[in-house]
Amino acid sequence: MTTVAKGQRVVPFFGRELHTGEGSWQQYVSLRQEFVWPVPDSISDVAAAQFIVNPWTVYGILTDLKVPKGEYVLQTAAGSVLGRQLIQLAKHWGIKTINIVRRAEQKEELKALGADEVLSTDEEEDVTTRVKEITGGKLAYAALDAVAGTLTKQVAASVRDGGQVNIYGVLGGYDAIVGWEICSEAFV
Secondary structure, eight states, rough: OOSSTTTTEEEOOOSGGTTTTTOSSSOOOOGGGGEEOOOOOOOHHHHHHHEEEHHHHHHHHHHHHOOOOOOEEEEETSSSSSHHHHHHHHHHHHEEEEEEESSGGGGGHHHHHTTTTTEEEGTTTOOOHHHHHHHTTOEEEEEOOOOOBBBHHHHHHHHHEEEEEEEEOOOOOSBBBOOOOOOOOGGG
């Protein structure tokens, strides 16, 4: 190693190592020096540990959804690190956000980060009704759901026809419940 000193904190960049049993969920890993990035002392361990996965996940999800500027994306678990990063990147790209959290006390904090709207499940807000009100009846362009369970049904009902719902977590249970309306026009 010539780019980092022994004992220096680094962020590992994994590639093929993930397929050889040397992934990121271990105490030690052996990598070539071009796959480690030195972490400055001014960056905490917590921030450094989240440097790779969450930002790239947010970038990839928002890129995949192709939400146009000025449209709304709906997300659950908005108080998570990934949720907070999504709020900030969406704001930067001109995408509006409707964010669902479990606790009402998170609302102001997320709005300070750039969230357009924050709904709280502990206040028993009807998600779909609120999304209709916020969007003027258009519903969200797309949604991200880290909770699954019964909340997925509300999330899916809050996305316009042809919209995409990405379920990327199972905080509320391994089953995602989705309602299905059959449009009579489809059978004409």
